[in-house]
Amino acid sequence: MVDWVKINSVWSAVESNLTATGQNIFLRLFEQYPDAQNHFPKLKNKSLGELKDSAAIKAQADTVLQALGNILKKKxxxxxxxxxLASTHINNHKIPPHYFTKITTIAVSxxxxMYPGEMNAPAQAAFTAAFKTICADIEKEYKAANFQG
Structure with missing residues (x-):
């Protein structure tokens, strides 16, 4: 069972620093999985140094973390x-579903x-469980759409 109360308690701290949190998540994603960067037209072919303070990564960070927050708040x-979310990623962005697992694993780290006081072991377990559920639900949508990307 997912502890949505714990997740939303932590998320309230994250919301005050969404852009920086999202930037760090994306930079880590691109560092660990360089091929992921190719799925972001405004971010590809740029070094991590170039991306660090770019307006494009800030905009992407805000968009993704706002969407994630909206999902988490649904408890x-x-x-x-x-x-x-799945529909836009299947039809518009063509992002393979395994990237959701990668980015959410990175997000927990x-x-x-960034939030060591809030992200204690129970909070990390709660986020891990929530992300596992969300990713499984996203993958169901990909299978239903017969995604071949």
Whole structure:
């Protein structure tokens, strides 16, 4: 069972620093999985140094973390926003579903580093469980759409 109360308690701290948190998550994603950068037209072919303070990564960070926050605030009743997210990533962005698992795993690590007081072991476990559920729901949408990307 996912502790949505714990997650949303931590998320309230994250919301005050969304851009920096998202930048750190994306920079770590691109550092660990350089091929991921190719799925972001405004971010590809740039070094991590160039991306660090770019307006494009800040905009992407805000967009992604706002969407994630909207899903987390649903406390498990996230079918509609997950369907919408999956649809845009299937039809518009063509992002393979395994990247959701990669970025959410990185997000737990980054959140633990940036918010050590809030992201104690129970909070990390709660986020891990929530992200596992969300990613499984996203993958169901990809399978239903017969995604071949």
């Amino acid at each position: 498990g009743d996230h079918s509609a926003p997950v369907k919408a 980054v959140l633990a580093e």
